[in-house]
Amino acid sequence: MKFNSVIIGGGLAGLVAGISLQKEGLSTAIISTGQNALHFFSGSFESLREPAPRIAELFSEAGIGIHYSEGVRLMPLGTFREAALSLDDVSIFPTSHFARKALIVGVTGYQDFFGSFLAEGLEKKGIQCRLRNFSLPELDTFRQSAGEMRSVQIAPILDRVWESAVREIRVLLKDEDAVILPQIFGFQDISVPGKIRREIPAKVVFAGTMPPSVPGIRTQRLLKRRYETLGGTYLAGDEALSAHVHKGTVHSIVTKNLDSHYLEADNFILASGGFFSKGMKSNPFQILEPVFGLDVEFASDRNDWYDPDFMKDQPYMGYGVRTDSSLRAIAGGEMMENLFAVGSILGGTRPELGSGAGLAIRSALAAVDEILKTGKR
Amino acid sequence: MKLQEITESRHNFEECMKCTVCTAYCPVLQVNPLYPGPKQAGPDGERLRLKDPFFFNYALKYCMNCKRCEVACPSDVKVADLIQSARIRYDKSKPKLRDRILASTDFMGSLARPFAPIVNGITGLGITKAALDATLKIDRHRTFPKYSGRSFEAWLRRRSREQAAFPEQVAYFHGCYVNYNNPALGKDLVKVLNALDTGVQLLEKEKCCGIALITNGMSDDARKHATHNVSVIRKAAVDKKLKVVATSSSCVLTLREEYPNLLGVDNSDIRDSIVMASRYIFERLEKGATLKFREDYHKRIAYHTPCHMEKLGWGVFSEKLLRMIPGIEFTLLDSACCGIAGTYGFKKENYESSQAVGEALFSQIRSVNPDIVACDCETCKWQIEMSTGYQVLNPISILAEALAD
Numbered sequence A: 001m002k003f004n005s006v007i008i009g010g011g012l013a014g015l016v017a018g019i020s021l022q023k024e025g026l027s028t029a030i031i032s033t034g035q036n037a038l039h040f041f042s043g044s045f046e047s048l049r050e051p052a053p054r055i056a057e058l059f060s061e062a063g064i065g066i067h068y069s070e071g072v073r074l075m076p077l078g079t080f081r082e083a084a085l086s087l088d089d090v091s092i093f094p095t096s097h098f099a100r101k102a103l104i105v106g107v108t109g110y111q112d113f114f115g116s117f118l119a120e121g122l123e124k125k126g127i128q129c130r131l132r133n134f135s136l137p138e139l140d141t142f143r144q145s146a147g148e149m150r151s152v153q154i155a156p157i158l159d160r161v162w163e164s165a166v167r168e169i170r171v172l173l174k175d176e177d178a179v180i181l182p183q184i185f186g187f188q189d190i191s192v193p194g195k196i197r198r199e200i201p202a203k204v205v206f207a208g209t210m211p212p213s214v215p216g217i218r219t220q221r222l223l224k225r226r227y228e229t230l231g232g233t234y235l236a237g238d239e240a241l242s243a244h245v246h247k248g249t250v251h252s253i254v255t256k257n258l259d260s261h262y263l264e265a266d267n268f269i270l271a272s273g274g275f276f277s278k279g280m281k282s283n284p285f286q287i288l289e290p291v292f293g294l295d296v297e298f299a300s301d302r303n304d305w306y307d308p309d310f311m312k313d314q315p316y317m318g319y320g321v322r323t324d325s326s327l328r329a330i331a332g333g334e335m336m337e338n339l340f341a342v343g344s345i346l347g348g349t350r351p352e353l354g355s356g357a358g359l360a361i362r363s364a365l366a367a368v369d370e371i372l373k374t375g376k377r
Numbered sequence B: 001m002k003l004q005e006i007t008e009s010r011h012n013f014e015e016c017m018k019c020t021v022c023t024a025y026c027p028v029l030q031v032n033p034l035y036p037g038p039k040q041a042g043p044d045g046e047r048l049r050l051k052d053p054f055f056f057n058y059a060l061k062y063c064m065n066c067k068r069c070e071v072a073c074p075s076d077v078k079v080a081d082l083i084q085s086a087r088i089r090y091d092k093s094k095p096k097l098r099d100r101i102l103a104s105t106d107f108m109g110s111l112a113r114p115f116a117p118i119v120n121g122i123t124g125l126g127i128t129k130a131a132l133d134a135t136l137k138i139d140r141h142r143t144f145p146k147y148s149g150r151s152f153e154a155w156l157r158r159r160s161r162e163q164a165a166f167p168e169q170v171a172y173f174h175g176c177y178v179n180y181n182n183p184a185l186g187k188d189l190v191k192v193l194n195a196l197d198t199g200v201q202l203l204e205k206e207k208c209c210g211i212a213l214i215t216n217g218m219s220d221d222a223r224k225h226a227t228h229n230v231s232v233i234r235k236a237a238v239d240k241k242l243k244v245v246a247t248s249s250s251c252v253l254t255l256r257e258e259y260p261n262l263l264g265v266d267n268s269d270i271r272d273s274i275v276m277a278s279r280y281i282f283e284r285l286e287k288g289a290t291l292k293f294r295e296d297y298h299k300r301i302a303y304h305t306p307c308h309m310e311k312l313g314w315g316v317f318s319e320k321l322l323r324m325i326p327g328i329e330f331t332l333l334d335s336a337c338c339g340i341a342g343t344y345g346f347k348k349e350n351y352e353s354s355q356a357v358g359e360a361l362f363s364q365i366r367s368v369n370p371d372i373v374a375c376d377c378e379t380c381k382w383q384i385e386m387s388t389g390y391q392v393l394n395p396i397s398i399l400a401e402a403l404a405d
């Protein structure tokens, strides 16, 4: 099968690249083994602020609401961080003292939401907090069987019965001017968080939970749907195993499911993520990129890969594949003519492109521009 | 690396990093509170079961074996295989009569076929359905697939000489459904392949692939079917060097993956020869063969990727084939389970969750409002037709319909 571009990895970076290329009329395929980092997404795109028009357009065409203003956002454990471009689920406040009193409402039996940490953090900022739980008959049935109650189990139910949830919360509400809820609303129906905000007579803030991230999964689904609507081919659950490369040019990719049926293309984008997504792997001696065997930047002494203090920044998180300034990947010191590396697989090798989701989006768009440039040549 | 090969755990369960991603994609978990979900039923449960089989949980029977958890897992844990293997190993309950009946697709077929009009009449009657509901707990909302008067095998056998005359040859694993219920699909495949100058052969007496036996707790019977099928496929694939094509994604998944992974039946020398017909046809066209299509064919088609096609990763071939037909307006439906999962949705205790699982798909179909829904699975066809009223056809039948004579 032949495409203009074949993209390895269907996370944020791969999807942004795929959507943008399809929109320019170029045919693409995305190969993605398993799901990706969006399933752990906080809702804020780190290192991005006011979105460039093409980013704003990309999300709005996918039906995903995003916003930015200067200020701070609330983190899952009650701390604050400088605002970044965020999904509409995430509230941005001018200062951390965003309310007088807050009612923190969890769901009975759901333990992936850290109400007491939130309260502790907010009280430090002078916001008085009260902690309560609510339940609904529909959620009770789940609790009976569940050794664990996960966001993705209750979120689809809450999509249907969010109005009852609002009623329960209104009963709990006294004189608080803010209500803090877990980020488990709007799994399928993206309009639910907005409706809840309108129906509760206080400032409603959705705070992050343990994964899976409900807004993150929804974002993944909407981006994938947008990509497929534009005619993109998303090969879910397939894995790029190796590549046919000749004199610095990639010709085709071998995948697990398509075995002898190679995927050919003029351009290839490697968006296979960091260690977590197995875009990079390590053994006791080295860190490697398994599909193309690209050059990876890492410290030669293994003891320098990590900091024994778990809470410190870990050096290995910055490791990534080497590229030139146009994001063309490098193998054995030689530049690959038609292979671009984008997203987390870059690690910290391109600080000018930012970090986290910002890096994923910016690098994907930069690679798309390179491909469009060569196409026009 | 060596060490890892030695220590690799069964169905990769030790690779699980407890990320819970699979739980987000399990269609049953979202509608059935009695089901513990892929993570708990799969890798978490396996840890306990290895300590003591006492921890085997009978709620594992609610797993539809749709494999969506495996497609989603970032760590390549064979979650559904773990669950089905656990059922095979630890479930000591005897399958009920109802489950034995539902699972015996080929036996039922050969019994019912000679009396097709009578059987169809009887299983269609309200009173029979009520009786089946009450006695066997087969849900009364279900329509039984109709049995066809003459089997596909008999039809093709009478044409074997004519088929042998084509320069290219393939063998066809037609499966029970084409043989007994829908020979038209088999005939459509023959029409399309003949248009590619390819003759179609039967295998030397195939048996049901056995998927329903596996999910209904009759793995010993399934293993017998597997051993038999592997040996007859070997005659075609190894001795005659033929591709073995099939039109049902569940048959293909079972023949290629479930035989070695769940039943321990080695198919390594023939696995690569077994392909979906849509993949075979696509590859022939890619290598230069051509098909001539009617100019007056105009249809709005929505393609549904069956769960087992999703797992195979081959939906793309059906999609690209359909898109090749001029005059087709194509929509790819969001990949989601229809809820039937073979015999699963036929059981009274599963009817409600089965319908709830499918609702997202049904409502998308209603809003797209296509002329035809295309999909490569017979049980999806029953479920979607029953639940939405839209006509469902295998992509091969659409291809055949669109061919110029």
Ligand SMILES: Cc1cc2nc3c(=O)[nH]c(=O)nc-3n(C[C@H](O)[C@H](O)[C@H](O)COP(=O)(O)OP(=O)(O)OC[C@H]3O[C@@H](n4cnc5c(N)ncnc54)[C@H](O)[C@@H]3O)c2cc1C
Residues within 6 Å of the ligand: A008, A009, A010, A011, A012, A013, A014, A031, A032, A033, A034, A035, A036, A037, A038, A040, A041, A042, A043, A044, A045, A046, A047, A238, A239, A240, A241, A271, A272, A273, A274, A276, A277, A278, A279, A291, A342, A343, A344, A345, A355, A356, A357, A358, A360, B074
């Ligand atoms: C747990 C976690 C939480 C995070 N939270 C945030 C956050 O809240 N905000 C933020 O800004 N950033 C966050 N990040 C950073 C995150 O990495 C980026 O935001 C971004 O989502 C990364 O996107 P990506 O597309 O580069 O990689 P990924 O999302 O990792 O996607 C890579 C994909 O490639 C697939 N893949 C890998 N190898 C192959 C192969 N050989 N063949 C086919 N497919 C392959 C993987 O299965 C995966 O689906 C988080 C990261 C992690 C690990």
Ligand code: SF4
Residues within 6 Å of the ligand: B025, B026, B027, B028, B029, B037, B038, B041, B062, B063, B064, B065, B066, B067, B068, B069, B070, B079, B080, B083
């Ligand atoms: S196979 Fe399907 S039903 Fe079974 S656990 Fe996995 S996702 Fe759920």
Ligand code: SF4
Residues within 6 Å of the ligand: B015, B016, B017, B018, B019, B020, B021, B022, B023, B038, B039, B042, B043, B072, B073, B074, B075, B076, B077, B079
């Ligand atoms: S998705 Fe895979 S790794 Fe994650 S919890 Fe499920 S089985 Fe474990």
